[in-house]
Amino acid sequence: MRRSTAALDFNPAQRFLRAASSVLWRRPRLAATALLAPPMLWFVLIYLAALGILFLSAFWTVDDFTGEIVHRWTLVNFETLATSETYRAIAGRTLGIAALVTLTDIVLAFPCAYFMARIAGPRLRATLFVVMLLPIWLSYIARVYAWRLILAHDGVLNWTLHALGLPAADIGYTNTAMWLVFSYIWLPFMITPIYAAIERVPGSLFEASADLGAKGLRTFTKVTLPLVVPGIIAGSIFTFSLTMGDYITPILIGGPGSSFIGNVVYSNVGIANDIPFAAAFATIPAVVMVLYLAAARRLGAFEMM
């Protein structure tokens, strides 16, 4: 038996839906608003409002006596940051290691992305894609913890070095360890956007370059690399930002002198209960990322994400 979906529906709910849908169909602006309002209200009322309050609170202080936030405009938090040698060193370490990790991941990821996009066949490419991205979804904290086991004094690394007759490496709980672990953890975030960028370069461009007499290296520097820059920038947004905002890896892998901006923020929110100061320190990564995102957008990196 066939059921009509058209004029024979007398069910009031269906009639209502039909009437509503034709109104929305004729008035796309209304439809767009209906679709956009819930997600945008979520972001504006919760996320952007939260960021707004955070930035306001950077200009507030905490009453030493009561521990309550005093809502009075002051620059004292920023003065503390600007004059303190310790906090400058922490900010410098955070930005420096984030930059180093980004460079390392570009070097590690580029050949992989190139292999996947231009050399591997469709089946191998699909498999590699899943394999390379799988670690992103496998417990972050577990993967950091694995490195603790590897780098420990009687861990896997030293055992392997000993078996090879090499001297032990004591890099556990140092900045070197943090660099290594961050590069490991965020590497998959660099592979995808570079892959997406290389895949978009039409094969004919490589052929044209070869026809015009360019050798592999020249094609690479003059054709491939410039076209892949947006992908590299897109990847660097993640590696840089994720490193800059972390405090777990510095706590678990870093040593006593390995604090990041995130650690200061974390201890000021959790233990010292000085949210205004934490907020002021957090403006550094925020400002850096906003500038970075603005630049990345102009370079077309957003289409590669």
Next chain:
Amino acid sequence: MESTLTKWLLGIWTALVIVFLFVPIAIIVIYAFNPSNIQSWPIPGLSLQWFPAAWHNREIRQALWLSIKAALLATTISVVLGTAAAFAVHRFRFFGRDAVSFIVVLPIALPGVLTGIALNSFFGFWHVGLSYWTIVIGHATFCIVIVYNNVIARLRRISGSLREASMDLGADAFSTFRRITLPMLSTALISGGLLAFALSLDEVIVTTFTAGAQNTLPLWIFGAIRLGQRLPEVNVVVTVVMLATLVPVILAYRLMNRAPADTGK
């Protein structure tokens, strides 16, 4: 074109990177079977004794349950809001369209600690106590982008002609959505949801600032590692969670790349 040597070198490099990516994961799995509670290498033998020990730990079970509950609700919210945003951006041209895609990406593009402390000070400002609900709000905020990206990628691949054909045959917008668009979109929704679920289950940085005194599973693991306590159980929990996440994630990748035509039935 690339020479054979270049191809080989690139292939070897790729293989080495895969080894680099998976060796630490393999090592964690091996440690889960460590009969000793001393974490040194190589492990002295193989044992399953820590699996029941971890299962009988009440704290672990409570943390796991809280994580699952939070992930389920955060996933639901992000599927609804992420899909709505993707539809609006895909189908309509309006002022601020770019801004929408920018705002949606922001919670994962900005450092996590910033999202965490912002939500923490927001809840503090409104005197909202940290609870299950604040965890869910935090997770949903950064999960939305996962669903959004999945759905918008699929919408770009679905051709508009099927929708137009449906309307030409007399279906209204709602029936067209229910019978044409939704079935073609379903695998993208499911894969986006699965990935959002996996992300929420694993999140620790934002959660620290929105969970208060409660423990989600990653927070419990973090605390235990930090204090150096219950490490044999940590090895087991971490291994089980990783292997359990493998299933939805691989499923999600399979669904993600399925052509809409296969799923239209």
